[in-house]
Amino acid sequence: xxxxxxxxxxxQGTQFAKDWDALYTFLFWVCAFFFVIIVxxxxxxxxxxxxxxxxxPASHIEHNSILEFTWTVIPTILALIIFAWGWEVYKKTTQIxxxxxxxxxxxxxxxxxxxYDDGRIVQTDMYVPENTPVRLLITSEKNxxxxxxxxxxxxxxxxxxxxxxxxxxxxxxxxxxxxIFCTEYCGASHSNMxxxxxxxxxxxxxxxxxxxxxxxxxxxxxxxxxxxxQASAEVDLRKDAHAKGLNQLAQQGAQVVQSxxxxxxxxxxxxxxxxxxxxxIFGREAVLADGSKVQVDxxxxxxxxxxxxxxxxxxxxxxxxxxxxGLMTDSEIFAVIEYLKSLN
Ligand code: CUA
Numbered sequence: 001x002x003x004x005x006x007x008x009x010x011x012q013g014t015q016f017a018k019d020w021d022a023l024y025t026f027l028f029w030v031c032a033f034f035f036v037i038i039v040x041x042x043x044x045x046x047x048x049x050x051x052x053x054x055x056x057p058a059s060h061i062e063h064n065s066i067l068e069f070t071w072t073v074i075p076t077i078l079a080l081i082i083f084a085w086g087w088e089v090y091k092k093t094t095q096i097x098x099x100x101x102x103x104x105x106x107x108x109x110x111x112x113x114x115x116y117d118d119g120r121i122v123q124t125d126m127y128v129p130e131n132t133p134v135r136l137l138i139t140s141e142k143n144x145x146x147x148x149x150x151x152x153x154x155x156x157x158x159x160x161x162x163x164x165x166x167x168x169x170x171x172x173x174x175x176x177x178x179x180i181f182c183t184e185y186c187g188a189s190h191s192n193m194x195x196x197x198x199x200x201x202x203x204x205x206x207x208x209x210x211x212x213x214x215x216x217x218x219x220x221x222x223x224x225x226x227x228x229x230q231a232s233a234e235v236d237l238r239k240d241a242h243a244k245g246l247n248q249l250a251q252q253g254a255q256v257v258q259s260x261x262x263x264x265x266x267x268x269x270x271x272x273x274x275x276x277x278x279x280x281i282f283g284r285e286a287v288l289a290d291g292s293k294v295q296v297d298x299x300x301x302x303x304x305x306x307x308x309x310x311x312x313x314x315x316x317x318x319x320x321x322x323x324x325x326g327l328m329t330d331s332e333i334f335a336v337i338e339y340l341k342s343l344n
Pocket of ligand 1: 107109110146147148159181183184185186190191193
């Protein structure tokens, strides 16, 4: 797990990471070397030959062919080495092994979903087996904006564009949870648009694939910390709910809103995010954008989950929330409703 440049680069979770880091480290030392041999003598000569009384100005020097030839040829060779090296690594990132498994990645404002060959759709977390090439078929939902899929530990980054598919791939030998970022500024909740690549052992992945419970491997990398805090805040909240003697369904609902990415836009403690907070919202009379009033009840929650564009609460922008129709089962919607009630 040795990282390039004194550990300033993220964990190397793939061979790409090692390849890019080697090139990056080479670039760094080339720059450092030339910085020193150019700037140090430059400063020295500036001081030594500064204009002073009694010093004659230097004679006018036209040019020096040998010197000029040298400082053209050496940088040209260096630039070509950097180009060829970069080209070799880039080629590897674009040549997808034919035996790779495919995971379809759909970005929308503001979460990620992953669809597998068997039709299974998972929100926020992508599960993959270790030491297996994984091809990603990436898009952004219709009528949504540009996003970009970025896994720092894997050194892969690819735009998600509505109406088109982009591809990339990776193979990780490092089991663990690797953070996913959206790295294209996509609006107000861009910085919350995170997810995880969960790399499991092949056996564990088989289990997961067949719907069995698997033990999550630990998070990898320091940049994970922020996400972990967000996640653990929600976990604490569940514990809290449990302490108050609330039922199991509410806790399931808390898990649903976490895993579906709802918490990117809705807080549970009354703090402001893109959408209304869940805190004390259930049963309330709310005002719609057109001034009419509505009771926040079971039907309203369901409408917001499945057809959120239909009606919007006053003070919130229309059309921001994507539909979760077909993504949440009825039992999950029931659990979410129970969870919201628990926050009153
Ligand atoms: Cu999606 Cu930034």
